[in-house]
Amino acid sequence: MSLTGFEVEIQREVDGGLSTEDMTLSMGPQHPSTHGVLRFVVRADGEVMKEAIPDIGYLHRSIEKIAEKVGWHGFMPYTDRVDYVAAMFCNQGWAMAGERLAGIEVPKRSEYCRVIAAEFNRIQSHLLSVGSMAMDIGAYTPFTHALREREYINDLIEELCGARLTFNYMRIGGVAWDIPPGWREKALAYVERFEPLIDEYNALISYNKIYTERLGNVAVITAQEAIEYNLVGPNLRGSGVRYDVRRDEPYSVYPELDFDIPVGTGEMGTVGDCFDRYIVRMREMKESCKILRQCLQGLPPGPVIAKVARNFKPPAGDCYVRVESARGDMGWYVVSDGTAFPHRCKIRTGSFAAMSIIQKVSRNLMIADLIAVIASFDLVAPEIDR
């Protein structure tokens, strides 16, 4: 939040009688394709960008400071607001941090409930991502298809926890509510219905010639660069790194489940381009369906929440919890000083890292490609700013 100007920087290059000027453009904060309140200061020579400098902070709500003021249980609804497109994972990160500090054993059934809710949320988030990506590129219809499917998941999750966006479903020690009667069958029926639709979606847009031309070979990020900039989740896997917290640093019941980790293969250009990041999300939805089917069918009986004191005071100490959110490895560094209030809660998110690499990858791209790049990173502004 410091690039104050919208100054036109004039740099005359007289070359063979033709003079060109660099333009400094302010893109955002309210640009329709910036996925929330983001701003870029673009230095462009005609249609070609010399660089796009991200300017963040418009949605900073000091959530980390709020954590220090509201107590362990009280912070749960605030975690929803960290990333409101994929709030389940924020719930889960916070719940796991409390559990790890206090050494709470979570009942098996509630771990299953968490995974079911989280994987539904992953599909929900990816649908919004791929749908809005198609819209940003200029294809409106796929967006409506994606939102239609997302709406059914919203309904399912609403039945589960009463909310469609900011769920507040999990608690330190388990989940707030058990699965309602008849919900399991409905959810299974939805998974059966949804899975073939991924192929329909692929036929509709993913391999469309115009679409692949717009995404292939654009903003290529090598595996080494991705790691260097701490890219996570689908953005990292798009660069060909087969890494998923769910499998490589397993938590919850993921070790018992069978699923694959799709990575970018460069099928429409080079490994690590926009298309790879996009198609990884499409394939992850299929894997989520696989996980959901296993969890819904193997749901064990039992309680859904462990006994946790209302006045929760975990022993002093710190922990670093990592959750595979829809936007990748989300890190929660939580410090307890043994009181009823957390001493510090730092949330390290995937969009923050993705935003920081944009200045580098935007060099020599067309301005229109910046839109594709933003969409391919699946940036969610509140998650960057917290």
Add this chain to the structure above:
Amino acid sequence: MAASDPAAIHAALRSHFGDAVGDLAGTRPDNTGTTVAPSAIVDVCRFLKTETGLAFDCLSNLSGVDYPKRNVIEVVYHLYSYRYRHLFVLKVDVPRDNPAVPSVAGVWHAAEWQEREVFDLLGVTFEGHPDLRRILMPEDWPGHPLRKDFVEPEEYHGISTSRESLLKT
């Protein structure tokens, strides 16, 4: 060979950096690490990144924690190795009245923005950082919000930061 055992990582650090590295501390893999003297942090990080068998290719998290009682701000580095799948924590204590740490942005690019965030919210200066500006708060914001003694100003450019309770009758 991968030295995924924290004790082995710590021993390697000790043999190279001696007293600049503190004792091994931690109860679980996710919080096991050591303290490092501020002056040695860049060399320690570079060593951990480049040494074969350690290969901490990723700075997973960089954060600051304010401890007014000890009168220090602790800068915490969570390093991760994608190669060997191991995690190690480094902690650097700096005095609250003049917190300054050498920047590790030259070691990992990921540090660049994360250090800006710690600078913005806790007021730690990272020496040698290529572009140390506020990142989340406005440039003219007074103080650093995540300090424990931070007092919220009553207004910002004429905009009040408090409001009367809606429940008042």
